[in-house]
Amino acid sequence: MKDTIEKIGNSIIQHGRYNDRIYLMRSNPEDIPLLLDKLDALAEKESYSKIFTKVPESFKELLCDRDYLCEASIPRYYDGKENAVIMSKFLDDKRSIDCLNEMHENVVTTALSKRNDQQTNVPSEYSIRICDKNDITQMADLYKKTFETYPFPIHDPNYLLKTIEDNVVYFGAFKEEKIIALSSSEIEYGHSNVEMTDFATLPEFRGKGLSSYLLRKMEDEMKAKGIKTAYTIARASSYGMNIVFAKCGYEYYGRLVNNTNISGNIESMNIWYRNFQID
Incomplete structure (x- = not known):
């Protein structure tokens, strides 16, 4: 069972039962506010337990306001300059617990x-x-x-x-x-x-x-x-x-x-x- 890779606007996501998640692989800054609504709707429709995103650090506050947590970052990700943050939303509490x-x-x-x-x-x-x-x-x-x-x-x-x-x-x-x-x-x-x-x-x-x-x-x-x-x-x-x-x-x-x-x-x-x- 393969997860699906698809384009939304000028951004690319992967999603499916295989990983039980949505992964925003590449984000276009112009897409982000509306894109977050679409990710929420897709997650609810498919009952996924996690959404994780890789976005410019300048969007961190916006995602925090949308119940995302910052799990990690990649310094100088964009052109050797701006940092990327990996922001995740857990839709099932069990998935947020690291038992190991x-x-x-x-x-x-x-x-x-x-x-x-x-x-x-x-x-x-x-x-x-x-x-x-x-x-x-x-x-x-x-x-x-x-x-x-x-x-x-x-x-x-x-x-x-x-x-x-x-x-x-x-x-x-x-x-x-x-x-x-x-x-x-x-x-x-x-x-x-x-x-x-x-x-x-x-x-x-x-x-x-x-x-x-x-x-x-x-x-x-x-x-x-x-x-x-x-x-x-x-x-x-x-x-x-x-x-x-x-x-x-x-x-x-x-x-x-x-x-x-x-x-x-x-x-x-x-x-x-x-x-x-x-x-």
């Missing part, structure tokens, strides 16, 4: 303690490169093996092809021409930012630092494109992924409670951010 809060706090503390750890060079048996259309079958197979469920249909070759042709750059770690780990950079060219996402490693190759090698390659490519701000929405329960971003100099900027359907459950997610201009 103590563990999630420990994940962040552990990750931040690793920030100064030195990273090694890519071992000679692996190679890291941008994936192309010829890799799509292998990519879809790896994602199928890695995630039981995912908020976007990354196990579908047609979806992968469409995103490659649009605004997503996929990166692969290879061993003897076989993809053993993947990640993607979802670029918003209009605001010079990128989401570092879709990390997946075959079980037999985990613990070898492949996600860190991928992230470093991703950063090099994004800097070459002139992208100013990078961020990720990482599983709050994943020590590995949160440590990867902390090691690479990303800063923690908040948690989205019970936000995303991954591997069969609705999970909380952490926001990590880095600005290439001020490194």
